[in-house]
Every structure is written in C-alpha cells, then in structure tokens.
Amino acid sequence: MFYHDGKLQYTVRVDKPNPQFAKLLQQAIGGIEGEMRVCLQYLFQAWNSRGPQKYRDMLLETGTEEIAHIEMLATAVCLNLEGSSSALKDEMAMSNPMVEAVMGGRDPRHILSAGLGAMAADANGVPFNGSWVVSSGNIAADMHANVMAETTGRVLATRLYEMTDDSGMKDMLAFLIARDTMHQNQWMAVLEELGPDAYPVPNSFPSSLQHENVAYSFLSTSVNEVSNATGRWTEGSSIDGKGIFRFEKAVPTGGLPVLAPADKEIHGQIEQGVAPDPGFIDKVKDIIGG
C-alpha cells in the first residue's frame, strides 16, 4: 500500500514563468527518458519480483520515490504556465506575424486540454507509452534497463539545466540530477553484487547450447578490405571472461531463402501461384515461369 503527505520532496520554485520551458519539462515527465517511465518500471519490477526479497524491497523504495519526482515536475510545469494564457491571447490577436509566432515554442494542449496543467505526455505532446515500462523477469536485464533509464534520464536533466536561467528551476534540476547519480550507482551496485558470472544475460541458459563459434566474434559487414571498427571488442578476453574476442568478415552461410507459394485461401494474384493445389499450379506455370 501507498501513502502520501502532500508535500514536495524538494522545493519547486519558478522565478519567471516560461511556457516554453514548461513544454521542455514535459519530456522529463512523460517522455521515454522521464520519471513516469522509471517510476512505473521500478514499481512493476518490484511487484513482479521473484527471487531475493531485498531486491523487491529496494525497487519498491525507489519506485515510490519517483512518484514524488513526477509530482515535483508536474508542479514545475504548472508554475511555469501561470499567467501564460492571457499573454497568448494578446499575442494571437495582434496583427504582427512576428508576435503571433510567440506561441511557437509552447505546447498548445497545455492550454487547450490541460488548462495550464501538466500532462502525461512528452515535450512534443506524444502520450506516455506503457511499452517503455520494462520488467523482464530477469533481474540482470532489469538492472541494465534501469541503468539505461537513469543514464538517459540524467542526460535529459542536464540538458534541461542548460536550457534555463531560472534559478528556481536550476535548483530543482540540480536536486534531480543528484538523485539520478544515486540511482545510476544503485542499479550498478546490484549488478556488482550479482557478480561477473551474471553474463551473458541470462546466465541460466547453458552456453554450450549456443553457437560458440560466433559467440565472441566481431562480424564485419563492411565491403571495404580494412575495417576502422577495431578496438577493445576485437581482441583480448571478452568482458564476460568466457571467450576471446575475434575479428571476422561476415559471410552468409544460410543460402537463398525459398518459400512455397501461398495457400489458395490467401488470394495472392494468380501469377504468384498457390499451394498446395498442384492443378492450379500447373495451370499458371507458364505465366509465372516457376
């Protein structure tokens, strides 16, 4: 169960409302790098958690914290929108086309749909999408999904930090950026705890069942003789310690694919032939030259 106290985790202050910045902040709410994603991702991972209890508990702790981050950002959007519709109206009514342009950097739905409130959408107004919530049932894969979410999330937050000179907004973002630092470290700490034997993920699939001969080969698909794509990944021991990196030219070993004609019920064109009616095939053989 969940509880609340109505207070903000950290101060949200806007010195000068800026509807354009409100739009940018939406990316941190409902964008793929945003707080709705990490919040729901950690909560679903907790609820679906099978295995050591401490991971479930930890995910629940942090998933709950992230609700407060959405709350802070939603409040920041609201404060940045205050007074903005009156200004917009005046601008829209002016005859000067330059003035009319002011609404450009805004999300019009902040006025039309949300009445000066935050939305479950990204900086372009594209709605939050549940497919971004990754809970795979494999804890190592989940932790990598979480590190990924926090790295792209912190990159987003630092970009937002650069896009504003509002000291209140900078202060709030500096708080969120610090939390992203912790969360990056937190999920990496789980990976450290799982240890090097976690790889390749999943570690419960016997390596002997995979095609070992291509499990540590960098396959070059370049038509050029010499590749510039060499590095740590083309020589030395593999990162998982279970193989030796190799550089190879990719070659096709699978031959040309051959598909049968489609069943009659599919209603391709006659020229495509049909299966498995040999009579029909005889009839159209001349046409399709097959």
Next chain:
Amino acid sequence: MFYHDGKLQYTVRVDKPNPQFAKLLQQAIGGIEGEMRVCLQYLFQAWNSRGPQKYRDMLLETGTEEIAHIEMLATAVCLNLEGSSSALKDEMAMSNPMVEAVMGGRDPRHILSAGLGAMAADANGVPFNGSWVVSSGNIAADMHANVMAETTGRVLATRLYEMTDDSGMKDMLAFLIARDTMHQNQWMAVLEELGPDAYPVPNSFPSSLQHENVAYSFLSTSVNEVSNATGRWTEGSSIDGKGIFRFEKAVPTGGLPVLAPADKEIHGQIEQGVAPDPGFIDKVKDIIGG
C-alpha cells in the same frame, strides 16, 4: 550506402510449420526486445555519431548485421506459416468448439493482412514503435541502451528456444543467442574502454553543480521503522568511486505546493477562481471559501 546478396546469414529451417510459433517469433522482429529495434538503434547511433570515428564504424558494422537478423526471423515466420491457412479454414468450419479454438494462438493478421508473411509488429500484433530507437547523443548512455537491448533480447531468444521443439528453429535461435552474447560483450567493451570516469553519465556535467548531499544517499520511502532494502547500495564506496553510499529516511523538504488560480481564458469552473482578475476573485470568494 548499403548492399545485399540475398542470402541468409545462417540457415533457417522449419521442420514442422507452426503458426503459433510464428506469432511468438514476431516479438523478436517487431517487439521492443526485437531486431528491428537494435538494427535501427545501432544505425541511428552510427549516423548521429559525433566523436571518435571508430565508434561510428563499429555501430555501422553491427547495425548492418542486424538487418540480416530481421531477414532470418522474417523468413522463419514465413516458413512457420506455410500451409496454415487451409488448416485454419477447415477448423473454423467445424462445429466442435474445441476445434475452433485452434486459431487462438495465432496472429489473425498473419493471414488477413500479411497473407502468410511477417509483419513489423510484436507477438500481440502491436506495431513497431519508433520511440524505442534510442540515440541520445551521449555515447555512454547509448552503450547502456545497447547492453539493455541485448540483455532483454537474449532473454527473449532463450524463451523462444524453450517454446519450440523444432530442431531447425532451435538451431537458428542458438545462432542468434550466440550473436547476442557477442553484442552484450561488445557494448560492455566500449564502456570498459571509456573507463570508470564515465560515471555518473553524462561525465561532462560538473558534479559540483548537483546537490551532492543526496547524490549518494539511498532514500527509504518505507513507513516501516526497519528496512529490508539494504545491500551493496547502502554502504561502502559508490560504484562510480566518487561518493560513499548512505541509508537515509526520505523526508519532504519542499513544503506544500501552491498554485495560483488559472487565467480567466482557461474557463475553469467559477468555483475555482481566476487570475489575474481580482474583481472576479472577490465576486466568487464566498463560494470557494478560499
């Protein structure tokens, strides 16, 4: 520029067509863990690459390989669907409800829309979504997105491996599982090359600007006195080596949020008040008790 030879990277053989398995394979094509995502992700990262040339080259090498993986899986879907529509017709026409059920495990659009072919969709027929293609402009974040894609991708492939007894399909999947092993290692090798100073990502944002006091604190949101969520992430040096993990109870420091009434143009209800028209507020004060 890109080239092709029409051949498969590895053999695709289906001993016994199985339209249900064709549906499952769609997840590996157009699902979030699938090959379309990694293919486009690596190619966009290559095309957008700013920085050391070898990373662009490597991304292009592997992004190109992934096109061949989509090709293999699409071929596998086609082969698994052969002869399946005739059977379906017979089943649909039978009076036995059990028999009618056979179509249950299928994707009906494999027949209705694709005519026994593969689609750019997942195992539930949900279309591939471009939002899954992550290219952040930060190479460390991108590499984490790639490791994540390959761990969830390999988990998916091993589950598909378990879901079939077709030796041809198992053989193809064993090949793809091996390639996922390499690709996990490959992106981790870049991270190793970038070194421990890569964290927190982005490493170009001065740490002094973030709220250092919460940058390495595990904040517990539990109402319980004692937490079970302790571990590597609550004590010792942080993974990025730049702080010491701490355990703290989360407390709100931001106070209650206060929003102004909305502008008149927003047309909330009268009872909500309006801004910035003080006359209007006076008029409705009794009603809203504010």
Next chain:
Amino acid sequence: MFYHDGKLQYTVRVDKPNPQFAKLLQQAIGGIEGEMRVCLQYLFQAWNSRGPQKYRDMLLETGTEEIAHIEMLATAVCLNLEGSSSALKDEMAMSNPMVEAVMGGRDPRHILSAGLGAMAADANGVPFNGSWVVSSGNIAADMHANVMAETTGRVLATRLYEMTDDSGMKDMLAFLIARDTMHQNQWMAVLEELGPDAYPVPNSFPSSLQHENVAYSFLSTSVNEVSNATGRWTEGSSIDGKGIFRFEKAVPTGGLPVLAPADKEIHGQIEQGVAPDPGFIDKVKDIIGG
C-alpha cells in the same frame, strides 16, 4: 511525497493459477478502464489543481489508494501465471494440434517479455496510453471524467468477476468493485457540492455568447418523417434548468464550402490549379475547366 509499506491493501489469493485469466486481468491494469488510468488521472488532477484546497487533497488521497490497486492486480497476474510456462512448453511440443491451441487465450508476452509478470498493457497487449489521463483544468469536467472512469471500471470488474470461478479472485474483485462504488459516489458528491449551476460546463463562459437558439434543440438528422428518438431530451425543461428542450429537423444553413486553389509550393497536380499566381491559373484553365 509518497510512502509505502510493502503490504497489500486487501488479500490477493489464487487457488488455481490460470494464465488466461491473467490476460483478462491486464485490462484492469493497463486498459483504458483500468487502474493505471484512474491512478494517474487523480494524481495529475491533484498536482494540477487550482482552486479550493480540499479537492486537491481528496484527489491525492484517492490517487494514492489507486496505486495499491495496481499493486493488487499485478500480484494477481503474477500468481495466475505461476507454473504456466512449463505447461505451455509441454503443450507446444505435443503433436496434437488441439493441444497446441492451449496457448491461445494467453498473452504470449507474459512469458516472452515479462517472464511471468504483469505488464503496463491491456488484455490484448496494447500498451497503456498517456492520452487517457484526463486533467482538464476544469473541476466539473474532471469530475465527469472520473465518474466515467469509475463506471466503466466497475463494469469491467463485474465482468471479470463473472469470468472466474476462483474464489480468491472473486474475493479480490468484490473488494475492488466495492471501492469503485465508493469512488463513483465520491466524484458525484463533488458534483452535488458544485451544484446545479455547474452546467453547462464550463459555467464561466457567458451563455449569452453561445447561439442560444440551438443550445437546447434536439436536432434530428434522420431522413424519415417521424422520429423514434424522442424522450426526456426533446421536451420539458433542460437538465441544467436554463432552457426548454425542443425537437427540430436539422437543416444546413452554412451553404457549400468554397476553398481557394492551393499555393504553388504545395505541389498539387496542375489540374488542381494554384494560388495566388494568376498566370499559372490562366495557363491551366482549359484543363481544369474552372
């Protein structure tokens, strides 16, 4: 800020795991009638709330409760999936096509993507969509959105109740159905408090500005002489008490729409003409006969 205790609001018990029912339960998690929608809707309405403080507080209370409902349903999905993948494997491997069909009623992504866990998606695997989260900035419109969510939500829950004979699941659903009863009443109580002057929503738009002559007319678009569509809405005082219902045949008063040819830069076909270049129009006049 938000807190948790890791416990379930009400018991979640599954006597006999049923992966088909797990799929149905997803509609109550990530479907448009589901708990993710109401949870986020109430929280966003709270965070965006401008006006009397008690409404913000109430929305926050109930929005927080709904997180616990998602938690219960996610747990129910997990419990219904236990042991189901082993069975599926056996079934898939059997030669009897009837047996292979068993997987039909399942969401394959419960295995492939979530590893026997719940997802942020509906009963067809379609991801949760942020556009469903309605927070309009008008409290009466918001309350109607909430009543609607709780009526469709309770209808869904009663249908799920009918679809299972598992006593644990029936017990959990009976709890959720009761909460939906309360929440329907709760939002209607706000509407009662706002009173009859709340309509038409928004009540802050002066009625004199609308076309009063069609504000209370039922317009019949039927080509038939006599309409069967009469009722309370075609006679008597209007529900908002501000007009008299009338029945009228709809008639077009707007004439035929006339659009100018498109600008030259749009590159329609020559036959469509262009604006505002009269020379070009002269040249193609014979062709388009305009």
Next chain:
Amino acid sequence: MFYHDGKLQYTVRVDKPNPQFAKLLQQAIGGIEGEMRVCLQYLFQAWNSRGPQKYRDMLLETGTEEIAHIEMLATAVCLNLEGSSSALKDEMAMSNPMVEAVMGGRDPRHILSAGLGAMAADANGVPFNGSWVVSSGNIAADMHANVMAETTGRVLATRLYEMTDDSGMKDMLAFLIARDTMHQNQWMAVLEELGPDAYPVPNSFPSSLQHENVAYSFLSTSVNEVSNATGRWTEGSSIDGKGIFRFEKAVPTGGLPVLAPADKEIHGQIEQGVAPDPGFIDKVKDIIGG
C-alpha cells in the same frame, strides 16, 4: 445508411487566415476532446445498442450530426491555411532568426503531409486514436462517457473561442459551444430517465456480492493525523442513496505478497531460483540466501 447534401450545418467564415489557429483547431477535430471521438463514440454506441430502441435511434441522430461538425472544423482548418505556405517559404529563406521563428506555431504537416488541409490528428499532430471511442455495452456507463466527452469538448471550444479574434471563427465556435450545451443536457436527460436506481453502475451486479464494508468509506492514505480532504463525500447519505459515507484511515489487510520463483523456462538469473525444480533450487540456495 447515411446520406449527405454537401452543405455546411453552419457558416464557416475566416476573415484572416491564421495557420497557428488552424493548428489549434486540430484539437477539436482529432484530439481526445474532439469531434471525431464523439462522432464515432455515438455511432458505435448506436450500432452496438442492445435494449430500448429509442436510445439507439437517439445516438444515431446525434452521431450523424457530429459528422457535420468535423466537416465544419475541417473546412475551418482549410480556410485558415490559405496562402500560408507562400508566406512560410519567404520566412524560412530570410536570414533573420526572428523571422524563421514564425513557423513555430504551425503544424508543419499541414504543409508537408496535407497540402493545406485538415488531418485526423490533434493540435500536436498526434494521430486520432481509436481507443478513445468508448462503447461499453452498459448504457449508464456510456452516457457518463458521453457527458464527459461533451464537458471536456465544450471546455476546449471555449478556450479556442478565447484564442481568436476572428469574428468568423468566433461565430462558428459559438454555434458549436451551443450544440455542446444541448448534448451535455441530452446525455444527462437519459441518466435522469434511468433514475437514481442506475447507481452504482452497473446496477445489474448484486450489491450483496461486493464488500459492503468498504463500499461507502472514504479511505485516507495520508500519513498526516488530520485530513483536509473532508467534504460531502465523508458524511451523510451516499449519492446513490444506498449507503452512508464514512471517513477511515486506509490500512493494509492483505499482508506481504509472496511469489514463487519463476519456471526454469523463463530464464531469470540463477540467483533468482527456479520453480518447480527442487533440485535446481537446492543447488542455488547458498547463492540466493532464500
């Protein structure tokens, strides 16, 4: 069957084309509050209607009227776009960055994809989504969905009214706002006709089967002692007249959720354990400490 006469239901006049306003109007066409949603919603409810014939007839009458509303708005978009691409070209070519900004408030796809026409999308260019079309099979739930659609729809229309000074556009919107007034009343009239016994929706589910002890309790999830969230909904008779409102602190009665380890086929990490293979569990017990 359906018929048309090619005329507009009401005059659509644009005194001064404004591509920015064309973008805003898209919300009223293809947005969640827009006319496509209500049109399709009423038509699907009519086509799916089971029960008294007059409701089907009424829904068909009004669903058909709404097609004419989309027609009016599409025409308004077209008229607002006339001459706008030529201007845009000039602006794009100018070196002054201020001038380049003019295109900001436009939907670029009005030019690129629609050639100065309307689209089935919202004000941000997000496509219309069929999930918004609610037809639940329960007439009370459907009517509430319709009231909700007309309240958010009228709020949207009044905001658009504020955003323009074009007298033609104001006149058209004043017509649509009046129709929204009627339609709000119309659906509420059905609810009045259904009477107070319609609640809780669905009224066909025996109340005795729900957990009556929580069916009329406002559950407070606040960690604070005293709640500010009291009101009509915490005391007195419930709105449906079937209970007494109570205020209670929410408490968890469901205990901690316990999930079994996942099946082996799911390929979690070894550290997560597997079910139902006891041998495997024994083998990894030391590692996972479970």
Next chain:
Amino acid sequence: MFYHDGKLQYTVRVDKPNPQFAKLLQQAIGGIEGEMRVCLQYLFQAWNSRGPQKYRDMLLETGTEEIAHIEMLATAVCLNLEGSSSALKDEMAMSNPMVEAVMGGRDPRHILSAGLGAMAADANGVPFNGSWVVSSGNIAADMHANVMAETTGRVLATRLYEMTDDSGMKDMLAFLIARDTMHQNQWMAVLEELGPDAYPVPNSFPSSLQHENVAYSFLSTSVNEVSNATGRWTEGSSIDGKGIFRFEKAVPTGGLPVLAPADKEIHGQIEQGVAPDPGFIDKVKDIIGG
C-alpha cells in the same frame, strides 16, 4: 451535412454466432485495410478538396457510403457475439485445460470493454490510428492512396470470405467485395481522366530541377555480379513516357559523412569532444585521440 435512415445498406445475417469470426471482422472495421480508414480518408479528401468540384462531390458520395459499411460490419460483429459470454464463462470454469483454451481465438475486450459490441480496433485489438487517413492535397497521390486502400481492402474481404462457412456472412462479404471492385475502378477512372501527364506525381514540379541522370535508372545494390532483378523496369521507355529505363550498379558518390562535435550544452561524454569551445577540446584531446 449528413443524414441517416437507420437501415442497413445490405442484409447482415448470422446463422451461427462465432466470436472468433467477430474478432476477424474487426480487421475490416478498425484495421489499416478497414472501412474506418477508407471512410475517413475519402471524407477528409473531400473536405480538403481544392480543384475541380466534381472530385470533391464524388469523394463525398463514396465517403458517405463507407459509413454504411462500418455500420454493416459493426452489426455483424454484434450478431457474431450473441450468446458468447455465457459460453465463455462455462468454459473458463471447467477444469479441462483444453476447454479453457476456447477463449483463445476471441478478442477478450469484446466482452470486457465492449459488452458484446464492435470496437474501433483491428483484429488484434490495436486501436484505429488516424495516421492511416491520407489526404495529401495532391489529387493523383490521393487517388493512388485510394486504389491502394481498396486493393488491400478487397484482399482482406476475400480472406474473410474464406474463413467462414456462415452463409449470411459470406453473402454480406460478397456484397462488400463487389463494392470494393467498383471503388478500385472508380479511383482508377480518375487517374485515367487525369491522363498520362499526371506522372511523375506531382506533375507540377519541373522535371528539369530533379537529377535527370538517376530519374530512370534501376540502381542495383547487390554485391553479386549478375542481377536477377531485371524486367520491364530495366529497359524500354519508362511508364510515364518521359525517360528510358536503365540498369546500373549503385555507387556511393557522397563520400564519408563528417559531423562536428556536439555543442557543450548537449552533454555528451567528455571523450566525444565539444563544439565550439576550443579550450575544452584541447583539454580532452589526449583522451579522445581526435
């Protein structure tokens, strides 16, 4: 404006309700090949029509007819679902897993969300998407979009025809298939009327501005010496009569792409360098080796 008479354009009769077939029919309602798409596409093309009036009139005629087709198919879905929920309940309650599978071929939302009604979604429950509604502002491109919609639509209808033995359903589909025949011919008739000078579309872009040297060349991207991809399109006069088809090996003439380092505000990794701050670049030169 639009009108209706409540009657079906053609008889909809279901001899034996079949919920599985109801699911398949959804593709013809809300799928990309379905009637919602063509209906809205023709109506939007009519409303956006600039140019000869007769095309607007014709699009309006046929767009209006298509509403009646959605109506027929929605009715067919409803009739196929009658009595199906009772059966489902019984099946779900049985202990035999084979029996439980019966629900496999159904769309569960037909029960859970629509209460035995049709939905604005495809055969997998994926919602109708407004992006499918093509209205380009170029009449030749629009007509090609329409021919495409009617060819894929008729292919879909014939596949549905094969999937049922219900004589009522076959009769209804035979009617719709005939209408698709007419509509294919109808849009091709417009293209015939526009004549051969319509190509390449748009014909209002001066051909001299395109790179004529590659305007009629089939570029082979195969790494193989000899191509099997020759045909009508590699020799002879081009179809538009304005060039001669050629076969050429594709060669890259654009050189290697070179991107500058990203701006500092973007916060890539230090190793990626930044622009345009040369001092920063000096500082990290050793690291990135650039």
Next chain:
Amino acid sequence: MFYHDGKLQYTVRVDKPNPQFAKLLQQAIGGIEGEMRVCLQYLFQAWNSRGPQKYRDMLLETGTEEIAHIEMLATAVCLNLEGSSSALKDEMAMSNPMVEAVMGGRDPRHILSAGLGAMAADANGVPFNGSWVVSSGNIAADMHANVMAETTGRVLATRLYEMTDDSGMKDMLAFLIARDTMHQNQWMAVLEELGPDAYPVPNSFPSSLQHENVAYSFLSTSVNEVSNATGRWTEGSSIDGKGIFRFEKAVPTGGLPVLAPADKEIHGQIEQGVAPDPGFIDKVKDIIGG
C-alpha cells in the same frame, strides 16, 4: 545478408545549419511518407515474397537502396542541427518574449533526447509506426501500396524543396526526387507486366462470387436530386474492362438491424434486459417497455 561501405549515396551538404529545417526533414525519415516506411516496406515484401523470384530480387535491390536514403537524411538532420543548441540557450535566457519564441519551429527532442541527432519520428515528433509497413501477400496490392508510398513521398520531397533556400539541401532533395521518379515508374512497370487481368485485385477471387449487380455501380448517397459527381466513373466500360459503369441512387436493402439483449454476464443496466434468461426479462419488462 547486408553490407555497407560507410559512404553516402549522394552528397549531403548544408551551407547554413537550420534547426527548423531539421524538424521538417524528420517527416522524410520517420513520417508515413518517409524513407523508413518505404525501406521496411520493400524489405518485408521481399522477405515475404512468394511467387516469381525476380520480384523478390527487385524488392531487395530497392529496399537496400532506401537504407542509404535514410542515412542521407539522418546526416542532413545532424548537419542542420550543428551549433543550434548554444544559440537556443542564449535565446531562452533572454528576457524578450519575441526572442524566446525562436525555439518554436524546432523539435525540442532534437536537443533533449537526441543530442543534435536524427530520430525515428516524424516532423511533429510522433514516432515511426510499424503499421505503415504494408506487405499484403498479394503482389498487385503491394505494388499499389508502393506506388502510393512513392507518390506521397515525392510530393513531400518537393514541398521540402520549396521550404529551403540552402543550395546543399536543394541539391540533395533534387537527387531524392529523381529517385522517387524512378521508383514510381518501377512499381508501375510491375503492374504493367502483370497486365490488365490483374484487376480487380485480388484476381484469384472468382468474380462470379461477388454481387455483380453492384460491382460497377457508382452509388450516390446525396439527398439532392441531381448529382455533380458524374464523370468517367459513371459511364462507359469499367477500367478493368469487366463491367459497365452505372450511376445509381444508393438505397438501403438491409432493413433495420435487430440485436438481442446482452448476456447476463455482461452487466449492462437492468433496463437493457438480458439474454438468455427469460425470467429476468419478464422481471424488467415494465421498466424497459420492450
């Protein structure tokens, strides 16, 4: 399998970076008319190809070429974004609201999410959608889908050409416009090869099974006596040569649809009645008046 050489098919040169134009270019990458769609469409059609081999080969040739077009456009987006974030920061920080507006025409995610790179999205930031990838299994329908894609694609490219005065961008677009010319011709060449007997598509469905009496009738749904919608499509031989065009007034022959009450488990309102429980119906007869 696929290969690459890292070079661009044609020069991509940007004389003056323009982030607004970068946004417009996104439509040609990830929009429905864009290169991702045609690329994936041709590749999937090739991989799914059943029938004459040469069509598979040709589709593979051109699908591979289209990857290079995405590459060119992604490079163009990157080059147009260079240096743009620094400028944006300065603009955002300025107090002049006119200046703040500059960001209007940009896609904010080009900075926030992609770090000055291209995305798999359209000009409004709406993600690429896999549903646009049409591969029907019928070669004639596929070819019409391809002609449609290339006509709308070329229209888009010519509009982009008009929107820029950058000579590098014009040169690149002139190359792509020429390739669209070839591809339009190429798919029409296949249709020419298939010959007039390809229609109506699919030609494998016996025409005798469709309702021939309405297969060549233009059905007028206008309530007006005289139609202006006559033309080539209302008289003379049909385009497929298999019928004679007729003009007819549309009339409903299907009568009024009659649906049974819903099953009890569906939980409509009592007033809607239920099936198949006659006792229940008796009980509520008075209420519903049925």
